[in-house]
Amino acid sequence: MPRRTVYEAKVEFVQILDEDGGFDAKLGKGLISDEEVVALYEHMVTCRELDEIAFKLQRSGRMGTFPQNKGQEAAAIGAAHALTKGTDWLVPCYRENAALFMHGLPMHYILLHWMGDERGNQIPDGLYMTPQAIPIGTQMLHAVGLAWAAKYRGEDRIACTFFGDGATSEGDCHEALNFAANLDLPVVFVCQNNGWAISVPAKIQCSAPTIAQRGLAYGMECVQCDGNDIFAMVKVVRDAAELARRSHRPTFIEAVTYRLGDHTTADDARRYRDSAEVEMWKKRDPLIRLRKYLVDRNQWDDEKERSLQADAKEQVAAAVKRAEEIAAPSTTDMFDFLYAQLPDQLRIQRATLRTASLGQDPTQLEGGIEASRQQDIEETVSERPVTKP
Amino acid sequence: MPRRTVYEAKVEFVQILDEDGGFDAKLGKGLISDEEVVALYEHMVTCRELDEIAFKLQRSGRMGTFPQNKGQEAAAIGAAHALTKGTDWLVPCYRENAALFMHGLPMHYILLHWMGDERGNQIPDGLYMTPQAIPIGTQMLHAVGLAWAAKYRGEDRIACTFFGDGATSEGDCHEALNFAANLDLPVVFVCQNNGWAISVPAKIQCSAPTIAQRGLAYGMECVQCDGNDIFAMVKVVRDAAELARRSHRPTFIEAVTYRLGDHTTADDARRYRDSAEVEMWKKRDPLIRLRKYLVDRNQWDDEKERSLQADAKEQVAAAVKRAEEIAAPSTTDMFDFLYAQLPDQLRIQRATLRTASLGQDPTQLEGGIEASRQQDIEETVSERPVTKP
């Protein structure tokens, strides 16, 4: 046999609740209880409200650049719902706020981060998540290491990392998938294919029919799903999480979704994409779809919606208030959290911060470094009072 | 349809001349003329001889580390034969000597390189090749750029890059494949899967059934072939080259072969691999297979073999002589070829190389930089006589 087939594979697409309200009873059966669906919907609406407010905060100069999550709530929330809060690691980029909140991150942390304050990343004890990753694709390798540590210790913990379509072009993405596949690590890779990486359409990142098939390169489980269908998301992430827990095998999930807003508040998407495309996707808005599902099942009505909207506004307003009330960080913070113990050179810079041009005036040091060290604060970082957000 | 297949693919394995001398007449028909096969065999034997001599040179202190190509000659030579000499770019790592020689690189260049002399990389005019890449996987991106330039200019030129199984783990490999696939570039990617990356077995680099399926991630043509079968190599590379020329589409080829020697002369493969495995692969030696093919067809006999062996010895000895006769490089070479024009600071370092501790004695410069510049050589690099190897 001169030409023989040595590998065959396929990629499947999963959808449970379609755009028209059709529901696949078989796949969807018992997946999420009605109560849970309501809670998930409420969470989506609240996150959407945060997006609107954050946008306004940026426009009025109260916050820096902000990336809206609008349109991608089902992907983030569905994934978070399928994972174990307080056990599994979430390793996000910057479009998964909704997932982080689901796993316990107070909302004002996210605001604080985009207000230019590192304390927005000071993940509270007991939460298993890493801060939003700014450099694209890099966080995927951290998920690999976190999952590896869990396996090493025999813990029942897995890691789920989120990234965009653009991220799949980065070398780190490949290295992460390859490590996870070859070292048998319990990682769930969730690609939010929202169609765009800023102004670059997804086909420039991946001209193959699906992004999901990236996983085939590693002999990894892979699946494409409707990322605006929270049921599909819960299903595929739950399957992947089970596989990870049971067999320490990774899965690559492509969640097909859409970024309804601009890339960030610094972007103007009208420069590069058709309004027709946006309009089409507005109809597929995951909030609309889930609300219809609930209404169809008599789980939801206008009254509930009104009260939810009011609640959401209140919750977001409280988070904004909280974030804005936090006193400005101290200049010395940048020194105090760099190393566990402050090196001498930094002690000097810190101590003479206000008195010298560079916090280090050679003429002041004529008494010797020892002398300067005495003027300096004596305590180590761990002893210093920490202002948590 | 809740679960529907959105992508299906398979990977094929191609073999034409099998280990027992079986020949697939259909696939192999008209592929390589008998004369050409003889020439290719002769080339293989000569390269094998180089390996043996290089090993001895290293052991006797006449050369630094050397990576033998032994066992992989069919892969390199078959690929080179399928490409157009003097037109197509070869972008190798360090185990494709045979391909470089086929496309015109004089043998002593390779020796010079491993003797620690950059002139071994001073590719003669008219040859389209880049120097052996030491950092794994990085050269694949250069092939992308070279192919891109050819397409940009409307030339009938493609690029073929070689790399190992280990290289497929690097991020740069992924980025190169992804660029080539998404920007439609005429690149042939030839992975020499020789089973090992130093001491690490290929399954640590890729636990999937084939390495060829890496190409599926990009929706790229991909194929696995017997890398010790020169006919299969010529076939798959020729197909890939045609596709590249015709449609600017890349192909990923996995050539399954084996490194019969140590990783390099600095390595001792007995530390990590079974002699049984090595023995098995010795039987699959591409030289043995091709010789048998020729003998079976009455194209070869012991007499011819003897004379070939003698020729090969002579040719390699001449290359060694040539490499060793080349005068040591001048210390100033390291300055002269760094930039097109030597910056001031380097002119000073170069000029006072022997007279000052760092070729730059501040006390000598009290007359001003201008003065030092006058003592300095005046010509620019382009005017300087170049010693070509």
Add this chain to the structure above:
Amino acid sequence: MANLTLVQAINLALIQEMEKDDRVIVLGEDVGINGGVFRVTEGLHKRFGPKRVVDTPLAESGIIGASIGLAMAGLRPVPEIQFEGFLAPAYDQLCTHAARMRARTRGALTVPMTVRVPVGGGIHAPELHSDSPAAFYVHQPGLKVVVPATPYDAKGLLISAIRDPDPILFFEPKRLYRAFRQEVPEDEYTVPIGKARVVIPGDEITVISWGAPVVQCVTAIEQSDQSIELIDLRTIYPLDTEAIVNSVRKTGRAVIVHEAPKTAGLGAEVASRIMEHCFLYLEAPIQRVTGFDTVMPYYKLELEYLPEAERIRKAIQEVAAY
């Protein structure tokens, strides 16, 4: 003459070089229809088409590695890296290949490539959008590093860079992108790479800087009483040692200002060269006014971190008083 911002001056240089030489192509993330996130490549896609202005996949090592190949084949790629923080994934291709190809092949293959990168802090951007990594690349032989501080210099230096036969990192201080305008000739002209510029002449103290802090230096000097010479290096590799040395031999006192952390920053190199060449002329220790030896903080603290005019003024007083 046209009254242009830094962004416009760079845009004009790109247009003129692309008109003139079809070996010049622009590639990177969002450089196409979007015109770059800072709009530096605005209009190029429309004018030169998708063949010469190419949106690439999101992969910096890929962008630089492919550009190296393009350049070795004789084109003149001008890749854009979106922010200096994302140059890091391309560090390997830059330092391992771009910088070494000519040396490694003894001139047989060369890399005439100009990598454009917005750099530095002061615009309230997120993490990794405000760093100053230039000194890393100055320490790597084989690269040239250019940092213009005015629209005039930006246009002239970029044209020089694109025509230069060697790989160049062209850092654009994003804080200055739209900070002010300057009269810039509409015709093409070059500013030589490797030559500093005396911004303000003076006799008593030399202030040396490059990029965005040059503006802060001007403010600080205006607030000082001494006769201060301000030198804008413009190119930080190769360094114009002569301009620095001539000035400090005259003044005997020097202040160096940059945004990057102090330790092993370029200020150390400049100070060391001054010490080597002006030892007997120096009347005070050279002051380095720089970022602290910490990670560039998020933007609430960025102005505390950056060498703002007030800190520069203090340093001037300190060296004057010594």
Add this chain to the structure above:
Amino acid sequence: MANLTLVQAINLALIQEMEKDDRVIVLGEDVGINGGVFRVTEGLHKRFGPKRVVDTPLAESGIIGASIGLAMAGLRPVPEIQFEGFLAPAYDQLCTHAARMRARTRGALTVPMTVRVPVGGGIHAPELHSDSPAAFYVHQPGLKVVVPATPYDAKGLLISAIRDPDPILFFEPKRLYRAFRQEVPEDEYTVPIGKARVVIPGDEITVISWGAPVVQCVTAIEQSDQSIELIDLRTIYPLDTEAIVNSVRKTGRAVIVHEAPKTAGLGAEVASRIMEHCFLYLEAPIQRVTGFDTVMPYYKLELEYLPEAERIRKAIQEVAAY
């Protein structure tokens, strides 16, 4: 006490820390059965098994990125990068994440990781196997950088590094791996990170170095007539400014020796600090004896490039004669 090479001392440190603390795991290319290409991890795979001594895929960003994750989860990974030239693909993960995680999360997540990397020239190795990139990482706040020059220091410093709560680059001068032996205590002990060592005391000139050139310095000093103090920095971030300053205040003259290129090398930082803290004590310009500002040449020229004893001796004479 045992009479050990540098390789053996490091191997012993690894064994002892792994015995003591099961959070310590070793990972990298060929570190398993093969025991590393320099045999530094020899025997570990057999002793601790494949779970704790892991051959990874060939991907340096992957190795460091995964190690960051391991460390954030509370393990103490000790990744090996096979040669310093191949640290470059991991530059992004090191500088963007390892260095910044504690600062970025205000202490919530930390990266206690020790990256072992053979470094430097002198062993007739191929290209990119002989460089000295340490200064790049010294310029990045958030990392610590250690370079032992003796078996004793190597063991003690590596133990300190593994126990340190912050990310450390541990550069092992490969030229010294088997160059000499030294009595090394078999029991565990630590050598503090951030403290220099006076190798030879003296009064007239201070010679400052680290890593392999320390050996060349000793030879040069033996050939000189002056009373010379030799300081081995051992840790290059944080720098032991105090040790340097105390010595130069005594001698008034200094020579700094390193393998990396001169421009923006660490010598510039050391010289600048001396100038800042010892201005009135200095009797001659500080000499930097370093690699030239060129790419490290292939091995036929490497000894011309490296700061060998003869060049150091010349520099000593030059500063003495000034």
